[in-house]
Amino acid sequence: MPLEQKPRPRAFRLGPSGLTDNGNPKGPMVIEALADPYEAEAEAMMAPPGASEAAVEAAQREGIAARSFLSWGSLFWSAAGGLVSLGFALWLERLIHDLFAWSPAFGLIGLALAGVAGTALLVLGVREIGGVLRQRHVADLHIGLAQAREKDDFKEARRLIDQLSSLYAARPEAARARGQLRHLAHDIVDGRDLIDIAERTLIEPLDMLVQHEIAVAAKRVSMVTALAPRAIIDVVFVAAQAVRLIRRIATIYGGRPGFFGFLKLLRSIASHLAITGGMAAGDSLLQQFVGHGIAAKVSARLGEGVLNGLLTARVGLSAMAVCRPLPFATKRPPGVGDVAPFLFRSQKKE
Numbered sequence: 001m002p003l004e005q006k007p008r009p010r011a012f013r014l015g016p017s018g019l020t021d022n023g024n025p026k027g028p029m030v031i032e033a034l035a036d037p038y039e040a041e042a043e044a045m046m047a048p049p050g051a052s053e054a055a056v057e058a059a060q061r062e063g064i065a066a067r068s069f070l071s072w073g074s075l076f077w078s079a080a081g082g083l084v085s086l087g088f089a090l091w092l093e094r095l096i097h098d099l100f101a102w103s104p105a106f107g108l109i110g111l112a113l114a115g116v117a118g119t120a121l122l123v124l125g126v127r128e129i130g131g132v133l134r135q136r137h138v139a140d141l142h143i144g145l146a147q148a149r150e151k152d153d154f155k156e157a158r159r160l161i162d163q164l165s166s167l168y169a170a171r172p173e174a175a176r177a178r179g180q181l182r183h184l185a186h187d188i189v190d191g192r193d194l195i196d197i198a199e200r201t202l203i204e205p206l207d208m209l210v211q212h213e214i215a216v217a218a219k220r221v222s223m224v225t226a227l228a229p230r231a232i233i234d235v236v237f238v239a240a241q242a243v244r245l246i247r248r249i250a251t252i253y254g255g256r257p258g259f260f261g262f263l264k265l266l267r268s269i270a271s272h273l274a275i276t277g278g279m280a281a282g283d284s285l286l287q288q289f290v291g292h293g294i295a296a297k298v299s300a301r302l303g304e305g306v307l308n309g310l311l312t313a314r315v316g317l318s319a320m321a322v323c324r325p326l327p328f329a330t331k332r333p334p335g336v337g338d339v340a341p342f343l344f345r346s347q348k349k350e
Contacts, residue, residue, distance in 0.1 A: 052328075053146060132258070145195055149327070154189060157192070195326070199326050213245060214313055215342075217245040217316060221241050224305075234304070246266070
């Protein structure tokens, strides 16, 4: 005999249907059922990903998408790269031949150096391929976990959480969180709850490190821009800090991109900024320089420092959204004011 399902608790408001002119109740008493908090929570959890999550997934797909080799641009660069490689190989062969002709000892030294250079190039190539595949794996995890959470697919969530745990297997600080997830995976039967627990235990400590890196980079950029005597120093320093910040964020989340992986990551970040970054950065700048009238109260150099600090923080937030292997579900994505509040606080004191 099936068990009878117990009704969920509901909230009701007891009161008269209306009041007379002198304030006395009129008509019979009515009972008004309020919204069910459990149903509201369930509807909120079952809601599809918002515009920000859709923008993140679109940016990740843009970054990991493979270029077609049938386009004219791809054919040109492939042919040009082949010609350069053949020219370099011919030059190296002539150099070794000339060294042997000059002296057998010099020829052997040149041949040994060429072998060492070739081995190092092979190792670098393997590392580049591994970096690209690792970054693609992080993006696939993000997209797969977002879909599994939306569908509440326990089997898929458990499989992807195992992959997420193995991504941080070499980190001792994540051993406790991985152990908790390994035990909870056998007890929890809800895929959405398992993903949320993985976000709280395994990813949120990494979020704190990333936000600290963004804050440090934004503060450093704003200070150097305000004190630098030349504009070229600002440009070089801001670009260097942005590159360092992006690589650092990718490394914290497990990406560790090489040169080509970093280029793909830049494509993802640029795509994310094109969709959401301009509006978010523009809102922050509008509040600071127009809404509070800060531009009229501070010097031009200080204003440029704050502007560059805000833009650096915005780039870091886009890199955080793209490199994060899990979507933001248990908490909202951080904003510029969350990672760089000193920019706002210092100007309000002015």
